[in-house]
Amino acid sequence: MHSFSPPSRRSFGLRLLSGDTPGHPVASFLMAVLVFVLAFAPLLFAGTRAVATAARVAIFVVLAASYDLLLGYTGIVSFAHTLFFGLGAYGVAIALAGSGPSWSALFVGSAAGIGFAALLGIGIALLSLRVRAIFFSMITLAVASVGQVLASQLHDITGGEDGLTFSVPPLLSPSFHPFTEPVLGVRIDGRLNTYYLIFVVSLVLFLLLLRLVNSPFGRVLRAIRENEFRAEALGYRVVVYRSLASAIAAAMAAIAGTLMALLLRYNGPATTLSFSIMIDILLMVVIGGMGTLYGPAIGAALMVLAQYYLEPALQFLAELTAPFPLLSAVFQPDRWLLWLGFLFMLVVMYFPAGIVGSLRARGLYSQTR
C-alpha cells in the first residue's frame, strides 16, 4: 500500500536520481541512451560538428529542465527564460572579451551573469504578486524584449548585433594540444576539455534539479501549481517559494548560458536571446512532458537533433526517391520546418501529456506521488 520505499532500501543509483525514475521502460531507455551518448560523444563521433551538437544537447537539457521547474512544477508561465540564458552567456563573453582569456575573468563573468540572473528572477517573480497570470506572462515577454533591445543597443559593451568573439582560457581553447599523438585513440585537446566541462556541469545541474523537485521544497512548488490558495492556507508563503523557484531556474539558465558561450567562443543576441530559442525551450518541455524533468531532457535532445539532422536526412531521402519526382518533392530538404511541424503534431496527438508524461500515465505509474 505504501508507495514509498524506506530510504535504507534505496540503492545508490536511485538516491542519485533522488528516488525519481523516468517511470516507464521506454523513457528509461531513452534517458540511458541520451546519457550514454553524451558521456562518450567524443569517443563515438569523429567529427567536431557531432561533438558540438552533443554539447548543445547537454546545454539545452539544462535550459529546458530549468524551465520545467518553473512551468511544469511551479506553474509559472514565463517567457523570459532566454533572458537569463543570455545573461550568463554575456557575463562570460563580456568578461573574456574585455580582460582576456583568464580563469579569473571567466569566473567573475559567470558569477556576475548568474547572480544578476537570479536577482532578476526574483524581481520578475515578485511582479507576479501584482498581476494576474496572463498579464504576468506578457510582462515577462516585454522584459525579454527589453533585454534583446539592450543587448543590441549597448554596442560598446555587448558588441551589438554582431556580438562578441573572444578567446577562452588555454585549457579550453582548441589550440591546446598537450599530446602530439592521440591517447587511447582520443585526441586530447581544449575542445575535449570544453566538452567534458559542459557535460559534467549539465549532468550535475540535472541531478540537482531532480533533487530539488523531490525535496520538501519541490513538493510545495507542486502544491502551489495545483492550488496556490490552499498552499497559502496551509501556511506556505507562496511568494517566497515562487521567488526562490524563479531565482533557481534563472541561475541555472544563466549557467547554461555560460556553457554556451564557452562552446561557441562567441555570443550575440541571436545565439542566446532570440525568441525562437524561447519557443524551442517551450516545445522541448511540452513535447517531452511538463513536470517530469526527464521529458524536457528527452525533448531537448530530439529538438536539437531535428534542427541539425532533419535537413540532411530529408536531403538523403530526396535523393533516394529521386526516381519518383512527386515523392522526392515531398522530401525536399527546404521543407524541413514543415516536417518538424508535422512531427510535433504527431507527438501532440499520440502523447498529449508529452512523451514522458504520457508514457508514465500508460505505465500506470502514478505521477501523483
Add this chain to the structure above:
Amino acid sequence: MGDRIFASAKSEKARSGLAASAERNAPALLATDGLSIRFGGHAAVDGVSCRFPPGTLTAIVGPNGAGKTTYFNLISGQLRASSGEVWLNGERITHLPPSARARRGIGRAFQLTNLFPNLSVLENVRLAIQARSKPGFSLLRLADDATEILEQAFAVLGRVHLENRANIAAAALSHGDQRKLEVAILLAMQPRIFMFDEPTAGMSVDEVPVLLDLIEAIKAERQHTILLVEHKMDVVRRLADRIVVLHQGRLVAEGDPASVVNLPIVREAYLGRSALS
C-alpha cells in the same frame, strides 16, 4: 506549542486594548471586534464582535448568504476586513496573510472542497504536515526520507478512513471522500483553531457519522477552539457548546444552544430554510 497561547506580556497589553466586551474572565483564544467587509455597497459581514473561548465548539448558523463563509474568510485571512479587528491570543492579526495566520494555528476546512487535485491523497495530507514541521523548508533533502511525516500522514488518513486510498489522485476520490480529505488536511495541520465550513454538506447519510465523531473527538480533547458552520440543526444541537447566529452579515444572537434555537429570529430563519429544502 500550548505555552504560546496565553503567554507573553505583549499579548496581555494587546488584550487590554480589546473593546469593553472583554470583561469575561475566560481569556478568548480568538476574537473579532466590529469585523466588517463591504463588497461595493453591500456589507457581507457587518460589525461582528464575538469571542471564541478555548476548548469550546461554537456553531455559526444563519440562512444562505448570511455571511458565514465570508466571516470565516476574514478570520483565516482569505479576505481582508474593511474595518474591525481579528485577535488571536491578544495579537492583532487583522492584516496578516493567510499563511501567517495558519502558522499561528488557524486551520480551515473549506465549504467548497479545496484540494490539490492532481496530487495523491497522501501528498495532500503530507503537505499539511510538512507546513508545520521543522524540516519543512529544505531544498536538498528528499521529501520521502522524512518517514515520520509519512507515518503521521497515514495516521491522519486512518482517522478519516482514507488510508486505503492514499495513492490515488485527490481528484479521483468520490465527493464524500473529498470532503473527508478536506477534513484530514485540517487535522494534519494540527491547528489550535479548527474552522469547519459545512463539513457534512453533500455527504451521503452513512458518511456523516464518521465526520461528526471526528469533530466530537477533537472537541473532547478540550484543547482546541472549534468554529463550525452548519445548517443541520440536529448536528448543531449535538456538537455545539454555543451558537452564534448571523443574519444579513450581522450577529443577531448568541448563547447556549437551548436558548438560541428557540429565539424567534432563529426559528424564522430556519423555518424559512427548511420550508425550502
